[in-house]
Amino acid sequence: MLLELFSGIGAAGLAWGGPVAAAVDQNPHANTTYALNHGLRPKAWNLEAVSAAQLAAFGATRWWMSPPCQPYTVRGARRDLDDPRARPLLRLLPILAELRPPVVAMENVPGFVVSAMRGELRATLIGAGYTLHERLACPTALGVPMRRQRYYLTARLRGDGRHRSELGGSAPIAPLRPLGGYLDAAPDPGAYLPEATVRGYGHSAHIVDADDPAAVATCFTSAYGRSPVRAGSYVRDAGGVRTFSPEEILRLLGFPGSFHFPEVLPRSVRFDLAGNSLSLDAVRAALAEA
Ligand SMILES: C[S@@+](CC[C@H](N)C(=O)[O-])C[C@H]1O[C@@H](n2cnc3c(N)ncnc32)[C@H](O)[C@@H]1O
Known part of the structure; x- marks a missing residue:
C-alpha cells in the first residue's frame, strides 16, 4: 500500500x-x-x-x-x-x-x-x-x-x-518519439499568440515545430501560461505559435487519456497543477x- x-x-x-x-x-x-x-x-x-x-x-x-x-x-x-x-x-x-x-x-x-x-x-x-x-x-x-x-x-x-x-x-535507453503524437487533434483557437507577442518574445521563448520529429519541449513549470519565458516551450503548427494545452503537458508526463480536470477548473489552475506534477x-x- x-x-x-x-x-x-x-x-x-x-x-x-x-x-x-x-x-x-x-x-x-x-x-x-x-x-x-x-x-x-x-x-x-x-x-x-x-x-x-x-x-x-x-x-x-x-x-x-x-x-x-x-x-x-x-x-x-x-x-x-x-x-x-x-x-x-x-x-x-x-x-x-x-x-x-x-x-x-x-x-x-x-x-x-x-x-x-x-x-x-x-x-x-x-x-x-x-x-x-x-x-x-x-x-x-x-x-x-x-x-x-x-x-x-x-x-x-x-x-x-x-x-x-x-x-x-x-543515458538514452529508448529512441525519441515524435512530439506530434502528443499534440491535440483540434488545438484551442484561444491558445495562439498574437503575432506581436511572438515577435516580442520570439528570441527568448523556446518554440518547437509540431512536425519536427526531433523536437523536444523544455520542462513545463507551474508558471506556464503566466510567465512567457523559461516556463515551458511553445509549439508552431499550421495555425501559428501557441501554448501547449494542459492536456498535452499531461500526455507528455505519461498520464492516461482518461485523466481529466474538473470542468470548472480554469486553464491557469490546470497549468499550475500539470506543471507541478x-x-x-x-x-x-x-x-x-x-
Ligand atoms: C511538486 S508538487 C507535487 C505534485 C504531485 N506529485 C503530482 O503528481 O501532482 C508539491 C505539492 O505539495 C503540496 N504542498 C506544499 N506544501 C504543503 C504542505 N505544507 N502540506 C501539504 N501539502 C503541501 C502542494 O499543494 C503541491 O501539490
Whole structure:
C-alpha cells in the first residue's frame, strides 16, 4: 500500500498502479482533481504540522514524497532550509526515523542535489537503517520528447547498506518519439499568440515545430501560461505559435487519456497543477526497484 504525500494530482499513485492507502495535500484544486480521477479524497492536511500517529494510522508500506521544489530552484532564490516551504519535509524527517516504513521514495528538482536539505534527508534515512539509491533521470532518456530532469531517491530498509548515487544523468535507453503524437487533434483557437507577442518574445521563448520529429519541449513549470519565458516551450503548427494545452503537458508526463480536470477548473489552475506534477515513466522506474 502506497502513502502519497504532497500528492498533487496523483502522478505517483497512477505510476504505482497498486492500492493507495491515503494521499495528503493542502491544495484544494489538486485534491478535487485527485478525487475525480482516483476515487479517493486526499487529506487536506498541512504536512508542516502532521503527527507520526496520523501517518502511522494509514499502515502504508511505501511512502512517496513530492515536496515543494522552490527552496532548491533559482526562481525560488535557493533559500534551502531557510525557505518556509522546506518545513513540511523537515517535519517528516523525524517521523520517518520513528515509523521506518519499509520503502521511502522521493522526487525533486536537480537543485536538490546540492542542498543542505538533501544532507539532512540522507543523514536521517541512513541513521534509521535505510539503503539509498539516488539518481537524476529525464523522460527524454525513455524516448519522451520533453525535458524534465529530476532527482529521484529510493530508500529501502532491507537493503545491503551499499548506497548508490548516480547523479550524472541517464543515458538514452529508448529512441525519441515524435512530439506530434502528443499534440491535440483540434488545438484551442484561444491558445495562439498574437503575432506581436511572438515577435516580442520570439528570441527568448523556446518554440518547437509540431512536425519536427526531433523536437523536444523544455520542462513545463507551474508558471506556464503566466510567465512567457523559461516556463515551458511553445509549439508552431499550421495555425501559428501557441501554448501547449494542459492536456498535452499531461500526455507528455505519461498520464492516461482518461485523466481529466474538473470542468470548472480554469486553464491557469490546470497549468499550475500539470506543471507541478511528475513524469509517470520516471516515477515508475523509481518505484520498480522499491
Ligand atoms: C511538486 S508538487 C507535487 C505534485 C504531485 N506529485 C503530482 O503528481 O501532482 C508539491 C505539492 O505539495 C503540496 N504542498 C506544499 N506544501 C504543503 C504542505 N505544507 N502540506 C501539504 N501539502 C503541501 C502542494 O499543494 C503541491 O501539490
